[in-house]
Amino acid sequence: MAAIEKLGDIPSAMKAVVVRAPNDYRYEDIPVPAVGDDDVLIKVLGAGICGSDVKCWHGSPYIWGGPDYPKYIREPVIAGHEFFGKVVAIGPKAAEKHKVGLGDHVVPEQIIPCGKCRYCETGYYYLCGVHDIYGFRQGTAEGGMAEYARLPINSRVHKFPESFNLDVAAYIEPLGCAIHGVERGDIQFFDVVAVAGLGPVGMGMLQACALKNPKELIAIDLQDKRLKLAAELGATVCLNPSEVDVRAEIAKLTAGYGVDVYVHASGHPKGVQQGLDIIRKQGRYVEYSVFGENVTTDWSVIGDGKEINILGGHLSPWDSYTSAIRFLNDGRIKADKIITHRLPLEKWGDGFDLAAKGDESIKVLLIP
Ligand SMILES: [Zn+2]
Ligand SMILES: [Zn+2]
Structure with a gap:
């Protein structure tokens, strides 16, 4: 031995x-x-x-x-x-x-x-x-x-591959989680996608969504500084719920229908209500948050109202880590900021x- x-x-x-x-x-x-x-x-x-x-x-x-x-x-x-x-x-x-x-x-x-x-x-x-x-x-x-x-x-x-920049290596885990969450949303070219909650995972989700080339990619967060970074990282529209009526803005953008995919990583109950408000009928809602408090809402909207597909996301299995390493290594996803x-x-x-x-x-x- x-x-x-x-x-x-x-x-x-x-x-x-x-x-x-x-x-x-x-x-x-x-x-x-x-x-x-x-x-x-x-x-x-x-x-x-x-x-x-x-x-x-x-x-x-x-x-x-x-x-x-x-x-x-x-x-x-x-x-x-x-x-x-x-x-x-x-x-x-x-x-x-x-x-x-x-x-x-x-x-x-x-x-x-x-x-x-x-x-x-x-x-x-x-x-x-x-x-x-x-x-x-x-x-x-x-x-x-x-x-x-x-x-x-x-x-x-x-x-890691030889060329891998170790300065961004600690972002692999959160990015892996982001990638798994985005895969759950099954994004198509013609989709209007919203990512809400731009923490480390949300910023990764935004960039992973951008690689799916959706029609519009909407970033939603309460901090303008984070929205500015989101615009650099591929968001086509940035919305701050403390400054604009997100529901009205989404209605304008989607001829009143709502977003096709809502990816939520804010961990706040208000982000859930926002998602249920702005998603279209038969839309795909991906929940990746861990909440600090219970969420209360009228669940009728999920069935009777919009027939929403609710998809949970947890951790970063299968190819999530290898994809995270690949995208960080080739620069298609950025972690320096x-x-x-x-x-x-x-x-x-x-x-x-x-x-x-x-x-x-x-x-x-x-x-x-
Ligand atoms: Zn973690
Ligand atoms: Zn086991």
Whole structure:
């Protein structure tokens, strides 16, 4: 049996951002994960802060459990699922499975599928019943906000092409999610498409929609600064609901019918109502948001009113990561203005604050 290969000296201790409880994250010294035959160890080169990380930090019941939700997280755990790095140690079984070697730059998908449940067995591994996501499960899915990260054998590991610009590598995960959401909308050339909520995922959705060449691509957001960037990235019409009557503008643009496809990533209940208001009959509504509060609306519009096709979107399965890598590598999708802040890992608290406010920032990166 081949031995575990290592690149250079790997220390025994490392710095990491450890989730202990809501509002109790700590920058700690902990052991570098041990590497077995099944494992890849990467030196982490960057980790993005996701909206879900901010929600976890603030104690969202969706993650910590509550009357309506089972507890999802298993703490203490190293935070972070949007990370990439360089392979510095690899076991023989892992090398064979992932087809990567020492020195390769890689990114793992955020989910580590169990490989055994009904969803995994039928190819829908991103809906895995166990649902181990990096950064949320102590032991089985420790995250990447650390100097090193262990990728367990069931990880789905993607290698970057030689020419890949590592400055945009942390955008692969959110872009993968964006691509999956857009694929769910099944966009056609003659469609009028609206993307609402221009955070990191929404900005990726906008650009992925543009690659489908729809008739019109409408960007909707409350921040003019983000709409300006959306126009640079392919939006043909930009609407700010705090300044214009979006419903009236869409009616003008579509001879009163409404948009064919509404892609929603704002996470706000008002974005749902807006979508139901501006979508045409038989339109396709893609919901990719995670909401901070319940949404209340008159559901009659979905059936009796418009016969709307409601499509959920979750994570970034199958070719989403490879497409994200390809589009970033050939420049057809841009991330340089979406990644707005890079902070050293020890400034994680400032990074989370920036990401939570979201007025100056779009995507915030932590660099170990
Ligand atoms: Zn994420
Ligand atoms: Zn599974």
